Amino acid sequence: MTSISKNRRRRGALAAGALATVLAATAACSNSMGAAGSSGGGTADSSLFGGPAVTGVTLTVWHNTADPQALLDLYKAYEKESGNTIQLVDIPASTFPTTVQTKWATGARPDILEWHGNRTDLLSLNGSQTMVDLSSMSFVAKEGQLATLSGSLDGKTYAATIGMPxxxxxxxxxxxxxxxxxxxxxxxxxxxxxxxxxxxxxxxxxxxxxxxxxxxxxxxxxxxxxxxxxxxxxxxxxxxxxxxxxxxxxxxxxxxxxxxxxxxxxxxxxxxxxxxxxxxxxxxxxxxxxxxxxxxxxxxxxxxxxxxxxxxxxxxxxxxxxxxxxxxxxxxxxPSPLGTYYVPKTGNTTKERAAIQFIEYVTGAGYGSYIQQAGTIPTLSGTATPKMQGLxxxxxxxxxxxxxxxxxxxxxxxxxxxxxxxxxxxxxxxxxxxxxxxxxxxxxxxxxxxx
The missing domain is CATH 3.40.190.10 (Periplasmic binding protein-like II)
Incomplete structure (x- = not known):
């Protein structure tokens, strides 16, 4: 485990077209951090959505070690904005599916899970029972059809997909x-x-x-x-x-x-x-x-x-x-596992709320800067496509x-x-x-x- 608030992680997996500067914290984020859900309702536990921002907690994130630098910087920007700490648990890219499934089978759970959006992969983790339903969040409409394909079961959306397919x-x-x-x-x-x-x-x-x-x-x-x-x-x-x-x-x-x-x-x-x-x-x-x-x-x-x-x-x-x-x-x-995020049900209401607010940040105030740094195709509508490297x-x-x-x-x-x-x-x-x-x-x- 590595806390990126103490040790900035410089990975070999650099983002395509990555900028040299650190992702800047976006203005007016403090309001967005406290409004994790849209007004639509329909979630299994509406008490997890909305309300004041959760601060001062440590959120464990099971993440793929192939995460590009733009995602690592997005975690850093979230820390700066929220006052929370992201603690990364490295899942090797070369053995990512089997390692996650093996850890999951032991009953271990992170606060935030980076995982495949495919229906079959979500079923492998019994997603309808183990993940928080995010269908009421505002990013779902911006994802459009992708929200029905990535992290979706039986018409419900359990994941936010900010990484391109x-x-x-x-x-x-x-x-x-x-x-x-x-x-x-x-x-x-x-x-x-x-x-x-x-x-x-x-x-x-x-x-x-x-x-x-x-x-x-x-x-x-x-x-x-x-x-x-x-x-x-x-x-x-x-x-x-x-x-x-x-x-x-x-x-x-x-x-x-x-x-x-x-x-x-x-x-x-x-x-x-x-x-x-x-x-x-x-x-x-x-x-x-x-x-x-x-x-x-x-x-x-x-x-x-x-x-x-x-x-x-x-x-x-x-x-x-x-x-x-x-x-x-x-x-x-x-759907790519890189930048596809779930909120597992852990029983810790405070951390579940904070994880939902993380989802709101990476699909809202922090999203535009991430896309520009990553130089990748946006998955959310209304976001300008940045200049991408030739490949x-x-x-x-x-x-x-x-x-x-x-x-x-x-x-x-x-x-x-x-x-x-x-x-x-x-x-x-x-x-x-x-x-x-x-x-x-x-x-x-x-x-x-x-x-």
């Missing part, structure tokens, strides 16, 4: 592809063809870096990217939820994506240590040109910037981003040009896909066997959730 696609080293005479891939056929060319022309370069040791990156290439084009309007996920199709249909996109992934592995497209490779190494390699490509999400940009010592121009010159799917250039997206602009373009919600965002039990696809990477399972297990997990989790 994670956009999944392909990071690539521009000079490596250019040297090999390759254009930017758009499909999995392109990936396979580019792999063949790269192996012949530049055998010292890894065509596609895979990070099996981190536990979750492999599911990006094996499913998130491949399936993206099939989930327009959440159509594929809806067909699963309605029972019209199954996740393990032999000719369905999940099985076909896993088969395409296995084919890339069999063709020698991955690094030789794919099962022990890490997310952090994958970014270093694509930035330096040791790897041509890596499939991952936009949350990786702060780490890329950090690898370049904060020189975003160097990153922009070296690395590009594109959507890539089964047969066309479509990106996927999902983030490419990601924004992919997001706005038909990106689809990742298939797993609404599917209970899909949190097991990462470990199961890891077994495929290790040669321990077949694509069909992985899909069969995911279908079984979904059936069990859906029944438990009452779907």
């Amino acid at each position: 994670t956009v999944f696609g392909l990071f690539y080293n521009k000079s490596v592809l250019a040297k090999a005479g390759l254009s930017v891939p758009k499909s999995y056929a392109d990936l396979a063809a580019d792999c063949t060319v790269l192996k012949a022309k530049d055998p010292g370069v890894i065509p596609l870096y895979e990070a099996g040791a981190s536990g979750w990156p492999q599911q990006v290439l094996s499913s998130f990217d491949y399936v993206a084009q099939y989930n327009t309007g959440d159509s594929y996920a809806s067909s699963i939820l309605s029972g019209k199709t199954k996740l393990n249909d032999p000719n369905g996109p999940i099985v076909k994506g896993l088969e395409a992934y296995e084919s890339l592995k069999a063709a020698g497209c991955f690094n030789s240590d794919a099962t022990t490779g890490t997310w952090e190494t994958s970014l270093k390699y694509v930035l330096s040109g040791k790897a041509a490509m890596v499939a991952n999400g936009s949350d990786s940009v702060p780490m890329l910037d950090a690898d370049a010592d904060g020189d975003t121009a160097t990153v922009d010159a070296a690395v590009g981003f594109t959507g890539v799917s089964a047969t066309s250039s479509v990106a996927g997206y999902a 983030m602009q490419e990601i924004d373009t992919a997001y706005r040009n038909g990106a689809t919600l990742t298939w797993n965002s609404q599917i209970p039990g899909s949190g097991n896909f990462g470990p199961e696809s890891g077994k495929l990477l290790a040669g321990q399972e077949t694509p069909q066997a992985v899909a069969d297990k995911i279908e079984a997990y979904y059936t069990q989790a859906s029944a438990a959730a009452g779907d």
Whole structure:
């Protein structure tokens, strides 16, 4: 645990386009800190909302260590404005989902939880019973449709999402592809063809870096990217939820994506240590040109910037981003855990009220400054989009040009896909066997959730 009021945390994960100055405290915040809820009501415990500002308390925050500097500075600004102390509990980015779930299962609770907004991830923490309903707060209307997708169950909003959604696609080293005479891939056929060319022309370069040791990156290439084009309007996920199709249909996109992934592995497209490779190494390699490509999400940009010592121009010159799917250039997206905040029910009314007032601050008085410093896409309406670094602009373009919600965002039990696809990477399972297990997990989790 680290108190950022005593020790300013300078992380490697710098925000894209971060400003050199500390986030300034916003004027007139004292009024906003005491008005945590809108006048609409409808929350499970209205006594937690409104009333005088809570001061002089320490709030523990379970946070992802990949938080960009802009979020760390936002915590600092809240401390200065509120008189409260934020005590950060580091959850390693490389093991974030499993670490949170393991701690949660012991009964431990923070005052504020930074966590995924996906329905399936909220269900994994029994969110409707363990989180404070924030539906009456004023940020919900500003989030618009995002409030129904991120941190939402049964029409209620349990999270404030100030970080832009994670956009999944392909990071690539521009000079490596250019040297090999390759254009930017758009499909999995392109990936396979580019792999063949790269192996012949530049055998010292890894065509596609895979990070099996981190536990979750492999599911990006094996499913998130491949399936993206099939989930327009959440159509594929809806067909699963309605029972019209199954996740393990032999000719369905999940099985076909896993088969395409296995084919890339069999063709020698991955690094030789794919099962022990890490997310952090994958970014270093694509930035330096040791790897041509890596499939991952936009949350990786702060780490890329950090690898370049904060020189975003160097990153922009070296690395590009594109959507890539089964047969066309479509990106996927999902609510990001970075900057998605919940208020767990702890039984401590004073701290729950203070945590709600934290939510009001980061979605209100502190939000505009955060967005400008982060150089990222606003999630709340009425906020000006700041100047973004070139790589983030490419990601924004992919997001706005038909990106689809990742298939797993609404599917209970899909949190097991990462470990199961890891077994495929290790040669321990077949694509069909992985899909069969995911279908079984979904059936069990859906029944438990009452779907």
